[in-house]
Amino acid sequence: MLTQYTLKMPHVVYSGEGALDHIKEIAGTCAGKAVVFSDKGIMAAGLLEKPLSLLKEAGVGYSVLDGLPAEPDCEEAQKVIDAFKAEKAGLIIAVGGGSVMDIAKLASVLATDAYTVRDLLDDPCLAKKCVPTLMIPTTAGTGSEATPNSIVAVPEKELKVGIVNDAMIADYVILDGEMIKNLPRKIAAATGVDALAHAIECYTSNKANPFSDTFALEALDLILTNIERACDDPDALDAKNAMLIAAFYAGAAITASGTTAVHALSYPLGGKYHIPHGVSNAMLLVPVMKFNEPACRDRFAAAYDRIAGGKGMPQRTPEEKSAWIIRRLDEIVTHLEIPSSLREYGVGDQDLDALVEAGMDVKRLLVNNMREVTPEDARKLYMEIM
Incomplete structure (x- = not known):
């Protein structure tokens, strides 16, 4: 920090x-x-x-x-x-x-x-x-x-x-x-998960600090609580307003801190294959957070305490709290039916070398990642979403 x-x-x-x-x-x-x-x-x-x-x-x-x-x-x-x-x-x-x-x-x-x-x-x-x-x-x-x-x-x-x-x-x-009240579900889902990525990445960034944590945690709480209903229910204006505020908070967290490997590895997917930014982030969000978990466990556990600990949830170990956060991210991406495979966009094994090279070139974000990402790590992460 x-x-x-x-x-x-x-x-x-x-x-x-x-x-x-x-x-x-x-x-x-x-x-x-x-x-x-x-x-x-x-x-x-x-x-x-x-x-x-x-x-x-x-x-x-x-x-x-x-x-x-x-x-x-x-x-x-x-x-x-x-x-x-x-x-x-x-x-x-x-x-x-x-x-x-x-x-x-x-x-x-x-x-x-x-x-x-x-x-x-x-x-x-x-x-x-x-x-x-x-x-x-x-x-x-x-x-x-x-x-x-x-x-x-x-x-x-x-x-x-x-x-x-x-x-x-x-x-x-x-x-x-x-x-945003009439935003199509597909767009609301992809952009909402983009905000979710901003919040969790900034909170687990090497540049995280008390300012960014304040906005990132509040954004994370609002998103985990509201994103599914905001996307599913056209009349849920309270949830939609909460998401609008959460996205702003997550943007403020970016300004005070910075995103990490999810966004770094996402950029080549948009630049070459024109995969929508929120979709590419959603694909990478859970694989990268699972990869980062050993280095971010205490942060994930603290996020659990802030978000779920005071809401009637059972007592858990830091490992269990960390696992709960990652499982919740996975539930959201699955529920929102965001595409999960690069092959849906014509990306195949033959593209891996170029993806790894381009992703590793986004050094301004990779340096923020709490766990070092090597080219071999990047290859494995891309292969998980093939």
Whole structure:
């Protein structure tokens, strides 16, 4: 665990019933028009209607950039950002999932011509905030609204890469359950398990600290208690709101700590095979946590005490508590019917060498893992999900 630690958060976070109404006051404080980042799916689902009507009520001009592809690569991101530059925006509003928010955050530091997305891949320290941002997540999962991270695919590497700079932390965040109440179960499940991975990884990271533990444990408690009902019951607004808050908390934990081997080994699966990020994390979550268990047993046991110990559960040994946490993760992934085999996506034994090489290259996350991951370990973990 770190001996020195930092907590950096969005400037203002609005949550609860009617939180979207704060769009008017936020937009009213910014000079110039608003540019709304979204995608075709969000538009088709009608989720832009209220945010845009609130901008109209505030008398703020706006334009919409909804041509964002799912999980974009760096070239696709640059194309959208180039279109954004021409708008001369005074405020960026992102309405969408992780990819939408990630590209909007990049746009907030790329209104200048001084550097490009590829320049930031080489040197993230170049980024300087140019335009204030408002993040409105439409999934309860990525936590991008809370982090300084933007994830883009790099085609020639067939890998997703994180650009991390504090300048990309949002100025404003709105968490409103209305934005996720009609989320399809398949998407709610994959994004929810992404948040679950964030929480348990940050709690068991080498960079874990009192700040990250506070958010990671609360997120873990909320997710383990609510995720199944939030995905299964369209009317469970309380569970959906809890998941939205949990995803934000887990994002805050990322900012204070960092994810580990689940995300490190997941990135090549998205970069080369275009497996949805939440799905690839879900596949790897239990195998990696079982691998990590000898090094993380005390942390898993403490998580059990925080989550289950005060809820009428029997007394258990640290080994039993640790096993309970891993079993609960497995139950959730199984219940949510997330794909469990890489072969469903055309990945076979012939791909193992390239996967191992790419996964081991994600050193910024592997160094966070409490148990060292060797190339042979990575191979065995990938083989478990073949």
